Amino acid sequence: MIRLTGIERVFRVGDEEVHALRGVSLDIAQGEYLSIMGPSGSGKSTLLNILGLLDRPNAGRYELNGHDVTGLADDELARVRREAIGFVFQFFHLVPRLTAGQNIELPMVLAGIDPAERRRRLDKLLADYGLVPRAGHRPDQLSGGQCQRVAIARAMSMGPTLILADEPTGNLDRHTGQEVMAVLERVHHEGGTVAVVTHDPEIGKRAHRRIRLVDGEIASDERSGDD
């Protein structure tokens, strides 16, 4: 489903060039559950941003569902993100003035889906993620775990093929973190492709495929047999 070939990403910091990714090649199949780990500055977030089409590689080729998306214009990338990719962030990034329900609806609003259909999908998402009693609350009235569930529901609202999570448990206590991972894993069990960036080995170990980045290169790529 995803094929990265020779991805390079170079940042310029002052006079220095920092190679965040050096020739990363990676295939991800439909329905995989993988974790991306590595020390700080190893390029794991950069890799996730490139996978999520938020960032562009300086060199290399990115195929998503058989299409080369490397050369797409910004607005086309936005459309692909909207239709095919769901993001979950460490700091949730919910819009503070909107209710949980409105936050979940946001991608569907941007996509121009009519209100009746939105309502139908929203009700299902609220029920699926146990948020029905919280639908009318604003983010500051929700716990961290609830916020992250809202964010996951938002990521799922357009039925994406790929869910990208950047340190989804980084801002949560251990117990809530486990809960959130369980929700993400349910997405995986339902057939979704899930990629999680984390520096927590315990979270990383849960994935069926574990990629370790060191200095912008893939140092190891392990799979466990239980999937």
Add this chain to the structure above:
Amino acid sequence: MRFPDLLAFAWQVLGGYRSRTALILLAMGIGVAAVVAVSSIGEGARLYVVNQFGSLGTNLIIVLPGRSETAGGMPGVLVGKTPRDLTIDDALALKRSPAILRFAPLIVGAGDVRVGSRTRETPVLGTTAEFIRVRQMDMAQGLFLPAGDPRHSQPVCVIGTTVAAELFGARPALGEWLRIGDRRFRIIGVLAKQGQSLGFNTDEIVIVPLASAQALFNTEALFRVLVEAKSREQIAYAKADVEEILRLRHEGERDITVITQDAVLATFDRILRALTLAVGGIAAISLAVAGILVMNVMLIAVTQRRKEIGLLKAIGATGQQIRAAFFTEAVMLALGGAALGLAAGKLGQIAIGQAFPDIPFTAPWWAVLAAPLTAIVTSVLFTVLPAKRAAALDPVMALSKR
């Protein structure tokens, strides 16, 4: 993104930052209200002047003795001559012009008016029967001066309401006698209340026949001749005729001045219109200031809402959608401000109207149209830069943890 959703989104933003929204609405509102209120004062002044001239009579031409030059001073004096007087015969000669409908010669003086033991000094006007129609005045009681040869007169007079009230109190004035100087006049009419008209209060005058005034003030010379043209289009012909007839009568000398009310009125009209436009324009500067405020606030909003904009882009908002959201917000603010401003301007206009009931304050249509339009255009223009900046925001940077 559907349009109602765009509106709802902008509405939520406005509701989410209330004090900010209120401040912009206030700034926009003040700008629009200032334009409306100030231009309605200007328009009121214009209409007031136009009405004042209108109350002098329509299609009016005023003939006065002496030639007024822009050079200043009295030209007659400079060349060692006094200007020739206007006489009754001069006035009667004007009958020859086909463009002139009617005319009224005028002599003005001050006289001590006595009834029994009460005395009052009032302006005394000597004129003919036509005067009331030329000046478009109405009678409250009785009749105006009788028609007839202006060179002969009957001892009758017409008085203003204030004069009637002061000399007779509650008693009826009609048919009574009054004394001006050493002459007696019978009161045959009382003028209807008209009030001030270009600095001349017709409620406080006594009108006598022309010949009586000549005798009273011991003069042959006319103060003015009021001429009414047959129609608006005939004013120019009437003016030319007056000049020609009097030039011939005065041995070829142009020693009179002819003022057409039209020309004076048009000049005033132009001046006041320009003035209204100018003060409206000055008030519109406050709208531009409000526009800059909008830009400032929007630029702050881009910084403040960096993460939100980054998120919107991450979940699939295009640059165009981000821009549309900002512009919708700006237009909603401008519309709200304009509505507030129009309402406040209208209230202000009513308030000034209460304070000065004589002046017809009305906001000119162009101000009512231009003020909100300017508000919208300036706020949209000043949103271009912030919206562009927001749309160009790099989502990775915007969402970065640092």
